Amino acid sequence: MKSCLVVDDSKVIRKVARRILEELQFQIDEAVDGRDALERCRAAMPDVVLLDWNMPVMNGLDFLKHLRGSDSAKQPIVVFCTTENDMAHIRAAIDAGANEYIMKPFDREIIEAKFSQVGLL
Template identity: 75%
Template sequence: MKTCLVVDDSKVIRTVARRILEELAFEITEAEDGRQALAACDASVPDLVLLDWNMPVMDGLEFLKALRAREGIAQPVIVFCTTENDMSHIRVAMEAGANEYIMKPFDREIMEAKLSQVGLL
């Protein structure tokens, strides 16, 4: 079974993402911020990280840069899932190592399409 770490400070978003991803046969873990997400990746690198941009403690971009800078560990597919939908944010995220970008709000159809594009479905 594929694994996904859902990183978002909103419990509602984590719950919605969990429901969709479990239907798509992913095993889910959750983190509320980038620091918790890095710790979770240290414990077990997931196949996919669904990542919010705006979070306390460590935001999504800081997490992405920190994770991509680590050598000697498997690198998960990173899909940003955020309300930051202007081209400058998307470009910065992709240049930092994101694999794909989903705008909030999202639904199962959007999630399936993006996960197919990155080769996880």
């Protein structure tokens, strides 16, 4: 079973994502911000990270830069999932190492399509 770390400061978003991803046979862990996510990645690197941009403590872009800058042999697929939908944000995310980008609000069809595109389904 593949693992997914859902990183979002919204409990509701984490719950919705968890429900969808568990139905798609993913084992789920959750983090409330980028720093929490880095700690969880150090403990057990997931196969994929579903990542919000705007969070307290450490935002998603800073988390991604730290993650991609780490010397970990295993690098997860990172899918940004955010309300930031302008080209500057999308370009910054891709340049920092994001594999895909999902706009909020999302549903199962969107998650399935994006996860299929990056070879997770």
